[in-house]
Amino acid sequence: METKTGKILVVDDDTDVLSAARLFLKRHFLHVDVESNPESIPYLINNDRYDVILLDMNFTKDIGSGKEGFYWLDRILEIDPAAVVVLITAYGDVEMAVRAIKDGATDFVLKPWENEKLLATLISAMRLRQSREETATLKAKQKGLNQAQTSYTSDIIGQSPAMLRVYEAIDRVAETDANVLILGENGTGKELIARALHRKSKRTDEPFVSVDLGAISETLFESELFGHTKGSFTDAKEDRAGRFETASGGSIFLDEIGNLSLPLQAKLLTVLQSRTVTRVGSNKPKTIDVRLISATNMPVYDMVKNKTFRQDLLYRINTIEIHLPPLRERQEDLVPLAEYYLQLYRKKYNRSVNTLSPALLKRMQKYHWPGNVRELQHAIERAVIMAQGSALQPEDFFFSNGHEVPQDEESALDAMPLDEMEKMLIRKALKKHNGNITEAAQELGLTRSSLYRRLEKYGL
Numbered sequence: 001m002e003t004k005t006g007k008i009l010v011v012d013d014d015t016d017v018l019s020a021a022r023l024f025l026k027r028h029f030l031h032v033d034v035e036s037n038p039e040s041i042p043y044l045i046n047n048d049r050y051d052v053i054l055l056d057m058n059f060t061k062d063i064g065s066g067k068e069g070f071y072w073l074d075r076i077l078e079i080d081p082a083a084v085v086v087l088i089t090a091y092g093d094v095e096m097a098v099r100a101i102k103d104g105a106t107d108f109v110l111k112p113w114e115n116e117k118l119l120a121t122l123i124s125a126m127r128l129r130q131s132r133e134e135t136a137t138l139k140a141k142q143k144g145l146n147q148a149q150t151s152y153t154s155d156i157i158g159q160s161p162a163m164l165r166v167y168e169a170i171d172r173v174a175e176t177d178a179n180v181l182i183l184g185e186n187g188t189g190k191e192l193i194a195r196a197l198h199r200k201s202k203r204t205d206e207p208f209v210s211v212d213l214g215a216i217s218e219t220l221f222e223s224e225l226f227g228h229t230k231g232s233f234t235d236a237k238e239d240r241a242g243r244f245e246t247a248s249g250g251s252i253f254l255d256e257i258g259n260l261s262l263p264l265q266a267k268l269l270t271v272l273q274s275r276t277v278t279r280v281g282s283n284k285p286k287t288i289d290v291r292l293i294s295a296t297n298m299p300v301y302d303m304v305k306n307k308t309f310r311q312d313l314l315y316r317i318n319t320i321e322i323h324l325p326p327l328r329e330r331q332e333d334l335v336p337l338a339e340y341y342l343q344l345y346r347k348k349y350n351r352s353v354n355t356l357s358p359a360l361l362k363r364m365q366k367y368h369w370p371g372n373v374r375e376l377q378h379a380i381e382r383a384v385i386m387a388q389g390s391a392l393q394p395e396d397f398f399f400s401n402g403h404e405v406p407q408d409e410e411s412a413l414d415a416m417p418l419d420e421m422e423k424m425l426i427r428k429a430l431k432k433h434n435g436n437i438t439e440a441a442q443e444l445g446l447t448r449s450s451l452y453r454r455l456e457k458y459g460l
């Protein structure tokens with residue numbers, strides 16, 4: 001038996017026509033949604049992907065004129081220019097159907113229809129949709145390539161005024177050996193900027209050594225950064241160079257510098273002032289030649305006031321400061337970044353999804369993005385895996401209703417498999433709305449039929 005594919009939407013205000021269409025089409029297509037109220041069309045096509053939309057031209061309101069039919073045809077193509085619309089017209093309306101095809105409809109069938117003819121029309125319309133999507137994928141790929149060419153380096157995306165200022169700063173200071181402090185919230189791309197600084201400097205062929213100071217324990221700090229000699233402590237089986245020595249001739253990136261305790265700040269300052277390191281267990285200082293780039297998401301100036309960060313250390317590391325604004329303050333970068341990650345992950349996971357739906361774009365612009373680009377990147381990765389259609393929808397995302405998710409809930413969600421997370425959100429919404437499907441679907445950003453499908457899938 002042939003496997004059924006395809007998703008069809010039938011819009012007609014005659015419920016008998018809808019029942020007949022549904023009964024027949026269900027035998028040939030995987031999903032058939034029927035709708036008697038044309039006002040629901042924008043919501044339906046914003047939230048779901050249909051291979052073909054079968055649209056009646058003559059709604060009872062304006063019987064015979066087709067005015068409403070033309071209006072809805074325009075609206076559909078406005079929302080989804082790649083939509084494939086087949087019109088249902090009455091005998092005698094062929095002229096009107098021809099006009100509608102000029103306006104962008106794909107084909108028409110006459111009412112009452114012959115089942116076999118209807119089927120043949122819908123199958124060829126579905127093929128057209130597929131080929132339109134293939135073209136869209138090729139265009140998206142090209143867009144991805146162009147994006148890479150217009151980004152500052154091959155990996156930094158964003159042309160917002162704020163990012164242009166950052167690129168300017170990089171260009172101005174990269175060649176100098178000045179110490180640079182990069183300030184910005186988590187996930188804003190501080191390490192990317194540090195790498196770009198190194199790449200554009202004279203030291204580009206020498207090592208770039210990145211050290212996460214937040215992840216090094218107090219006891220291992222000195223041996224990690226400055227090295228040790230054999231036997232200087234129990235686990236020191238042989239002489240080992242520290243990160244500063246490894247970075248010799250190149251750049252060292254000290255991330256999370258705001259997390260250093262005061263005693264360690266003092267040790268670091270000594271090294272920076274003397275430009276020498278002494279391995280633990282040795283008394284021979286070695287001169288070091290490294291370019292220092294530091295970063296933090298902490299309010300270092302307040303910390304200096306509170307005496308939790310040494311002022312002399314701050315002045316040593318911040319010859320040049322680069323401020324990386326949070327993602328919510330550079331709205332212009334949202335779409336290029338989302339497109340970039342969409343292309344990256346659709347390729348990685350071999351998915352056919354290739355665009356961001358208008359509904360999703362709106363939602364993304366309203367969201368706060370507390371985890372910045374890193375959060376966006378993970379959100380798109382998850383959404384690409386979850387997506388069912390060719391366009392990513394808000395329902396493929398886990399926005400926290402515009403609010404920040406409390407820290408503990410966020411880490412609980414991180415550890416949860418996707419299916420479990422979805423199930424939990426559906427249960428929560430149903431409970432909140434006392435089992436009312438329409439309201440729960442609305443809260444979840446799903447259509448009623450997508451919610452039903454999920455209830456079936458999870459046996460809820």
Ligand SMILES: Nc1ncnc2c1ncn2[C@@H]1O[C@H](COP(=O)(O)OP(=O)(O)OP(=O)(O)O)[C@@H](O)[C@H]1O
Nearest residue numbers: 155156157158185186187188189190191192373374
């Ligand atoms: N402008 C950008 N273009 C492309 N990718 C970006 C951009 N900014 C950040 N990213 C990506 O977001 C993720 C986080 O970036 P990065 O690690 O540089 O942030 P960070 O500010 O150093 O974070 P943290 O403060 O948590 O250490 C990385 O995967 C990085 O590639």
